[in-house]
Amino acid sequence: MTAASLTGADVKTNVSLKRRLKRAERARQIKALALVLPLLLFLLFTFAGPIAGMLWHAVDDHEVRQVLPQTVAALAGWDGKDVPDEKAYAALASDIQAARAAGTIAIAAKRLNYAQNGFRTILTSTARNLKAMPEPGTARETLGKINPAWRDRATWTTIRDASGPVTSFYLLGALDLVRNADGAIVAAPPDQAIYRDVFGRTFLISLGVTVLCLVLGFPVAYLLATLPPGRSNLLMIFVLLPFWTSLLVRTCAWIVLLQSKGVVNDSLHWLGIIDEPLRLIYNRFGVCVAMTHVLLPFMILPLYSSMKAISPAYMRAAASLGASPITAFLRIYMPQTLPGIGAGSLLVFILALGYYITPALVGGAADQMISYFIALYTTETANWGLASALGAVLLLATVLLALVYGKLVQGQQVTGGMKN
């Protein structure tokens, strides 16, 4: 009897203890989440929100809809085979009248001009010459007389394709693609197709800088990882000081060194090696040198930490088994540095892809990378759609590479943990 009731009580306390433990744990988790929440909300407002906004700008197409609402509505049922019917012309005339009164013609004109060069003139000249609403039934004739472009089917497809609310126009444009009058995606005319070239250039410069960083960084990381800690700590200053020095200072230093009356050219001239100053800056060479200088520490540091983790016992074992030093290095040491090489190279490449300041200051017109064009379209020409679309492509590339980097670094941590 007593024994049974005791066990019963035991079970009860056991259950309630378990439950209480669970409850306490849940409370702890909620508290932990509450600590992270302020940062998450902050980043939502100052980072994720703005980037989502930028991505929206890449597909947003509200201008024509807002300025020419009746035309957009009238074109909704248009088959696009021939010029639209009288109703659409009347709607356009009425929209233009209203837009002129509201002073909003320029908004639609700017958007339509992106799609078809010269559309600004068509729209503004029509607005200027359309004194009054045409008599019912004569809108097509009147508009055609003011500007013959209104007799052209392509003019109308341009309006229809820009009538939103979302568009693939900017994203296609960022890849040098356009939609033709029939809605098929075709290559952009050669004089407008510049972005594939810019993306290619961005890729090549980043790749070149990554390779340079690897070639220069590997021996340094090896030296630092092999030397006794006292000496390697001292030499580490040579890597960390540039790392901590302002990007602007370093870029400025390279201009001072490499410009035509700069330190390098003057020294070479003084030594009698050259007569004319070499062109070392405001070209691809200058961009690669300055970017390699800025990004080299990002290669050396991950390489160093991966090399530091390699036990010297492996090399000794290889030697004792009769491997020549070169074989041991290539077959035993190198494979173990591969994760470090991968992490360092990816990091440098990702950072290089988005570079703006250095190429803007030490590059020529033909060395500007994608970030330069994003900035240009944002602040100078205010073509926010195209700026955002180019940004979206760059962001996609960065995020994909960052995911690979994350997997790589995570994998390293796992194997590192297993080794210990």
Added chain:
Amino acid sequence: MSDASSLRTPSQRIAWTATIVISTLVFIFLIAPILAIMPLSFSSGSYLTYPLPGLSLRWYDDFISSPRWMNSLKNSMIIGVASTLLSMVLGTLAALGLAQWKSRFKPLVLAFVLSPVVVPGVITAVGLYFFFAPIGLTGSYLGLILAHTALATPFVVITVGATLQSFDTNLARAAASLGASPLLAFRRVILPLILPGLASGALFAFATSFDEVVIVLFMAGPEQRTLPREMFSGIRENISPTITAAAVILTTVSVILLATLEGLRRRNERLKGGG
């Protein structure tokens, strides 16, 4: 210890010598540009080349007496300190929370928190420009402080998080079992132990803001121009020796930050070694 002493074959010796020679050249490549512009700031002439015609402090004088440069230094300090403080609060709280939080979504949240470091500066700047302009945060100190805080906080989360990982949670439990309230335990037990981590985080945060120029380029009005922003215009227009004086001042700040960080690291290692 060193491999250098255990080198036996000639080929090994050649390889090692080559490593030293190449590394020396790379070290020169890394450090020479920074060292090369320093003496130029003390030149008495206005050409940025050697040999110096004479020594003078005229360019520092020029810097100090220029309202534009001094204003930019003041702005860098205001924005740097404010965004450091804000990112310390947000980052430390988040690091404390992340250390206790167990969920399969944790890697995802961590990736989100760290993403401002990876996303190219221009993208963040353009996004902020579109987002902050309609609500009046462009051309304001507040907008820049918020933006720099977003960029700096990941470094705080990383450094403080790393310190917490080596932190013995039993100490917090011991404090609780001895009757300390969570706040008291934090103040008297946890805080002193993670203080070096917090300090490194703060240094990283300050350095991030102090060096940032892309966001400032997009968002700052003429009133909020920072030191790097002023240098950017200076380099674009024409490089006067005053810029090299500004560069020396910026580098001095970097060296102080780096030295403090190194000191903290050494202290931490000593403490770990002693314990």
